[in-house]
Amino acid sequence: MTFFKIFAFLLMTVSIYSYVGQLVPQFEEHPPVKKVITVATSAAELAAIGEELVQVKGGCLICHKVTDVGNDRGPDLRQAAGKAATRKQGMSAETYLLESLIKPEVFTVPGFPQMMPPALQPPANFNRAEVKAVIAYLQTLGGAEVTVKIETADIPVVKEVDATSPVIALESPWSHEGVRLGLVILAFNLVMLAVLAIAGRRKTS
Amino acid sequence: MSHSSLSTFTALKGTYQGVLKISLMLAATYLVAQGLSAYLPAADYRLFFGFSNRTAIWVVAELHLMFAAFVLGVPIFAVITEFVGVATKEKRYDDLAKEFTKLLAMAYTLTAVLGCILLVLVIVLYPKLTGYLSKLFKPTWLLYIVLIFGEVIIAYFYWYSWDLLQGAKKKWHLALGVLVNLWGTALLFVADIWVTFMMSPAGIDDAGNLTSLWAAITNPTWMPINIHRLLANVAFGGAIAAAYAAVRFLNATTEEERARFDWMGYVGSFIAIAAFIPLPFAGYWLGREIYQFSEQMGVSMMGGSFAWLWILQAMLIGGLFLASNFYLWLGMGRIPGAERYVKFQIPMMILLTIGFIVWATPRSIMASGTEMSAMGGSHHPFLGLFGVMAAKNTAVNLMILTTFFSFMLYRRGNRIPMVSWAVTGKIVQALVIATAAAVVLYYGIYSYFVPSNIRIGFSIYQVGAVLAAMSIFVAIDIPLLKGAKEIGAIRWGQIPARAQYALFFMAISFTWLMGLMGYIRSGIRQYWHIYGRVMDESAHAFTMMHGQATIIVSVITVIFFLLVSVVFWMASRGEGGAAK
Numbered sequence: 001m002t003f004f005k006i007f008a009f010l011l012m013t014v015s016i017y018s019y020v021g022q023l024v025p026q027f028e029e030h031p032p033v034k035k036v037i038t039v040a041t042s043a044a045e046l047a048a049i050g051e052e053l054v055q056v057k058g059g060c061l062i063c064h065k066v067t068d069v070g071n072d073r074g075p076d077l078r079q080a081a082g083k084a085a086t087r088k089q090g091m092s093a094e095t096y097l098l099e100s101l102i103k104p105e106v107f108t109v110p111g112f113p114q115m116m117p118p119a120l121q122p123p124a125n126f127n128r129a130e131v132k133a134v135i136a137y138l139q140t141l142g143g144a145e146v147t148v149k150i151e152t153a154d155i156p157v158v159k160e161v162d163a164t165s166p167v168i169a170l171e172s173p174w175s176h177e178g179v180r181l182g183l184v185i186l187a188f189n190l191v192m193l194a195v196l197a198i199a200g201r202r203k204t205s
Numbered sequence: 206m207s208h209s210s211l212s213t214f215t216a217l218k219g220t221y222q223g224v225l226k227i228s229l230m231l232a233a234t235y236l237v238a239q240g241l242s243a244y245l246p247a248a249d250y251r252l253f254f255g256f257s258n259r260t261a262i263w264v265v266a267e268l269h270l271m272f273a274a275f276v277l278g279v280p281i282f283a284v285i286t287e288f289v290g291v292a293t294k295e296k297r298y299d300d301l302a303k304e305f306t307k308l309l310a311m312a313y314t315l316t317a318v319l320g321c322i323l324l325v326l327v328i329v330l331y332p333k334l335t336g337y338l339s340k341l342f343k344p345t346w347l348l349y350i351v352l353i354f355g356e357v358i359i360a361y362f363y364w365y366s367w368d369l370l371q372g373a374k375k376k377w378h379l380a381l382g383v384l385v386n387l388w389g390t391a392l393l394f395v396a397d398i399w400v401t402f403m404m405s406p407a408g409i410d411d412a413g414n415l416t417s418l419w420a421a422i423t424n425p426t427w428m429p430i431n432i433h434r435l436l437a438n439v440a441f442g443g444a445i446a447a448a449y450a451a452v453r454f455l456n457a458t459t460e461e462e463r464a465r466f467d468w469m470g471y472v473g474s475f476i477a478i479a480a481f482i483p484l485p486f487a488g489y490w491l492g493r494e495i496y497q498f499s500e501q502m503g504v505s506m507m508g509g510s511f512a513w514l515w516i517l518q519a520m521l522i523g524g525l526f527l528a529s530n531f532y533l534w535l536g537m538g539r540i541p542g543a544e545r546y547v548k549f550q551i552p553m554m555i556l557l558t559i560g561f562i563v564w565a566t567p568r569s570i571m572a573s574g575t576e577m578s579a580m581g582g583s584h585h586p587f588l589g590l591f592g593v594m595a596a597k598n599t600a601v602n603l604m605i606l607t608t609f610f611s612f613m614l615y616r617r618g619n620r621i622p623m624v625s626w627a628v629t630g631k632i633v634q635a636l637v638i639a640t641a642a643a644v645v646l647y648y649g650i651y652s653y654f655v656p657s658n659i660r661i662g663f664s665i666y667q668v669g670a671v672l673a674a675m676s677i678f679v680a681i682d683i684p685l686l687k688g689a690k691e692i693g694a695i696r697w698g699q700i701p702a703r704a705q706y707a708l709f710f711m712a713i714s715f716t717w718l719m720g721l722m723g724y725i726r727s728g729i730r731q732y733w734h735i736y737g738r739v740m741d742e743s744a745h746a747f748t749m750m751h752g753q754a755t756i757i758v759s760v761i762t763v764i765f766f767l768l769v770s771v772v773f774w775m776a777s778r779g780e781g782g783a784a785k
Binding site: 009011014015017018022024025026027028029030031032063115121122123124177185188189192195196199200202 | 231
């Protein structure tokens, strides 16, 4: 009886917790879709890929905003392309944007802390082609003309999959070692049995 | 002599049975995993009978972790209780320590079974990743197996030699108890290597080759997780042991039994709360390491999609504090003289509730577009102010202080200090608490006027003030109550059944909280196996909706308690046999 009462209490408590879990916003977060960028990719397509990269794989919206609402940890990205040419004397907008993505530590926009992660490294983990796609997007977003061009050197030589996941031998690592380990454990069991037998002998004698 | 050697034999036999069980389980695991890997078509990923591989691993891993937490946490306070028994020469402490330990033997078996299932699942469902990880960490795997055997031998022997190693030999038993904990801690630390490496990889080059095993082991989140889990295990173990006592209390047939289990429940809940109090601090440390390792991961944890789950966490923690205070206040009913302190209960309840509300208020959240426009920005205009971390820190520190104060009143319940400086002492104590509260509030308010990087530092002062106040209070309290006049003995067993449900509530909430935090810890890797390095390319590599996730946490909690009730049942059944 007590058991059922406690069980009912358990169900009630966890149901309340799960119920509250239903009250918070519900959404699924899917991994980024891989898009192939080539030298032939058009500017509009490039910008579209860039937008997706900014929103998903890059995780940029954690700090930046591209609409009126959003985060203000970093500057508003709608103005990035427009202000780019003025940020550093003698540096073109495109070069500045490239630098601010690849080496954000070189120049820090006044009024902001230096916290932006370099885009070529994890977690964004872009390749150069993707960085350029993002620039194309930023330029469209700022109403500027898309000036970036994808060059062959930008496109990663290795296939994407290999770049992120280390080459792995598929055979089970347990095969030989498993058996050897099993023998050691068996021997250990035998030793313990022997100890037991001796203790048992002493008990009877 | 013959009697003692008979017991030695029984103790050894019991211990060997433990070893045999583990050996057989490992052999079975190996055969099943090998067999399935050979039988199933080669793949990078496999589904769990058509269900999500991610969820299958999640459920089994969490259950394994809960049992592991229990079997690692309980020996820590079992041996402390045993030490107390030796120091005070009170047999009831030794009995209690034994009672705690009794829960272990069966729980070990379940932990191992779940661990074996988990191992089979990771090998079969994620062959590629598992292959990679086990190649990287092979030496640690071997170490782990050695540690498991060591732990089983020592822990079983600790249990089976309890009555054998009494009197002059007690010191050996205590040494065994310490050893159980050292091995257990080592086990935990080794298991944490793999977990934390996946969160914050280190020691590998761009191609994923190992450059330094040591760097991979001592990755940024390893130590914070070790400490966080160590504390959480004790809290969790205490809460579950208290739930065991509560069941036994409700089922008790004699006054003597009721008194015994009432006391056990009290000690268990005390341990749970005492270990729980430093936990948020360990959590801050872990959070800071995560931020330092990857701002992005940190932000998606605290400000991104997972942020909503912290509201649930706040609700659970608030509930735990309320329940523990409620339990203490009900417990004052069995203490003659505690009526004197009833007047504090209402204000404390109000304080706790306010703290609870502040803590549960959402803060900066990466909400979806529509939500953001509904709230007018990523910070809610009004709630934003209370929702920021500074307010939460302030609230939780005040809640901790309040709960501490409840405990101290409880402790003093039936005693009147007799020392000549009693009045001064009490005034100093009150001042200490008031000062700490003032410091906490001051920095809480001041932090709204400084940038966030300075604000982070303030939480250290707040925590420092609370910890200092607690230590000074206790340092005064011990001599203050020396030779105090007792109004009457504590009437153990005279506590309403409601109080036992408060204990159940605490155990359930601890379990659920652990399930939730485990989900967040693992989930913030999102679609990465190894964050930023190895992507999860399986079909189920997405973050599910919070509503579904919390249902799974509930299911895990229910399964856990069903399994635990088997352990409890075995433990009380064994006793019936012994009583005969």
